[in-house]
Amino acid sequence: MKKLVFLLAVIVTLFSCDNSLDLNEAWKDIPVTYGFLNPSDTAQYIRVERVFNDPNTSAIEVAKITDSLYYKDINVVLIREKTLDSYPLQLVDANLEGFVRDTGAFANTPNYLYKIKTGDIVLKPSEYYTLLVTKENGDTITTAKTKILKDIVIYIPSGNALERPVKMGYDLKHNISWDPDHDAGYYDLFMRMNFREKDKTHGDTWINKSLNWKIATGITKGNHRYLGKDFFIFLRDHLQANNNIERRFSTFDLKVRSVGKELKNYTDILNSNLGITSSQQIPTYTNMSNGFGVFSSINNTELKGFYLSDETLDSLSRGIYTKDLNFK
Numbered sequence: 001m002k003k004l005v006f007l008l009a010v011i012v013t014l015f016s017c018d019n020s021l022d023l024n025e026a027w028k029d030i031p032v033t034y035g036f037l038n039p040s041d042t043a044q045y046i047r048v049e050r051v052f053n054d055p056n057t058s059a060i061e062v063a064k065i066t067d068s069l070y071y072k073d074i075n076v077v078l079i080r081e082k083t084l085d086s087y088p089l090q091l092v093d094a095n096l097e098g099f100v101r102d103t104g105a106f107a108n109t110p111n112y113l114y115k116i117k118t119g120d121i122v123l124k125p126s127e128y129y130t131l132l133v134t135k136e137n138g139d140t141i142t143t144a145k146t147k148i149l150k151d152i153v154i155y156i157p158s159g160n161a162l163e164r165p166v167k168m169g170y171d172l173k174h175n176i177s178w179d180p181d182h183d184a185g186y187y188d189l190f191m192r193m194n195f196r197e198k199d200k201t202h203g204d205t206w207i208n209k210s211l212n213w214k215i216a217t218g219i220t221k222g223n224h225r226y227l228g229k230d231f232f233i234f235l236r237d238h239l240q241a242n243n244n245i246e247r248r249f250s251t252f253d254l255k256v257r258s259v260g261k262e263l264k265n266y267t268d269i270l271n272s273n274l275g276i277t278s279s280q281q282i283p284t285y286t287n288m289s290n291g292f293g294v295f296s297s298i299n300n301t302e303l304k305g306f307y308l309s310d311e312t313l314d315s316l317s318r319g320i321y322t323k324d325l326n327f328k
Helices: 002-016 059-063 228-238 261-272 310-318
Strands: 029-037 043-052 074-080 085-088 090-093 112-117 128-135 140-147 154-156 173-178 184-199 207-219 223-227 245-260 292-306
Touching: 029 128, 029 140, 043 074, 140 292, 173 245, 184 228, 184 261, 207 223, 207 228, 223 228, 228 310, 245 261, 261 292
Parallel strands: 029 292
Antiparallel strands: 029 043, 043 112, 074 085, 074 128, 090 112, 128 140, 154 173, 173 223, 184 207, 184 245, 245 292
16 A cells, blocks of 8 residues: 555656646646555545646745645545445545655645545446545536456466475476456566564574565566566575574465556656657646546455475575575
8 A cells, every 4th residue: 555655646746747737827726636446455545636836936835835735625536437326535644644755845744645445435346436526616626537457367376375386496487377357557466475584693583574576567468477586586685694594485475466557558658758869748648637647446466375395495495596595
């Protein structure tokens, strides 16, 4: 969740600094609205801010004024299109929710978001949901629609992990495949490595730990291959070699994150406009009816509890990449 809130903050910064805004027009506030519905998360957050030109005040000064950054007395609602059920979101200070906004050009206290717990809303895969932001008098500030991405099925590796431990040979190509969602723009593939550590200088207490490896991002098809040696190289690069620390590998988990087409469209435009031949202007893609922003969907599918083969555990203990990490 924290990574998603950070991504929202990055996107709003880009929109708020858009070079295409007409700075000579009369004072006008412009909504910047964004959020990613994720049925696999515990809560849904939407950020609604505004940017505007004040001819008498510099943009840097305006950005630091909370009253200039946030709307007052607005309603933020999610609507399930199939049933027309309406779900109002509550205004919260994200700083108090554990999502502290980085210091920078914009005011960071308070850090307002609109929130609803996932248990308080029905999020059905393959159904459309509308985000509606209105003023107290009912006037629409902005609106957008997105489709909830479905739960996908990870096919490989398959079977019972206890019966079929995974062999991570250095030169073996491991193929992870899943049932693609045609409404997804792309996929990210992750592995969480679970292990235990014991610092022999502090007694005989084992501590459970994990590392998250982003194997690949921006995958546009339903499978990805990686080399077994990359597994060991990641561990080598992210664990400290220390003779006093003993480690024992437990299991690994796989996660495929599906990302909506709206967010893909935004990132494609952003990436195409970066580099030595670009104009360096901030892209203006948005799927909001008014102003700027992105409203999309994300879904996570996990497959947990895979064990390593004895041969792989031996490579982890004695192999060229991880022999100094003291895995037993």
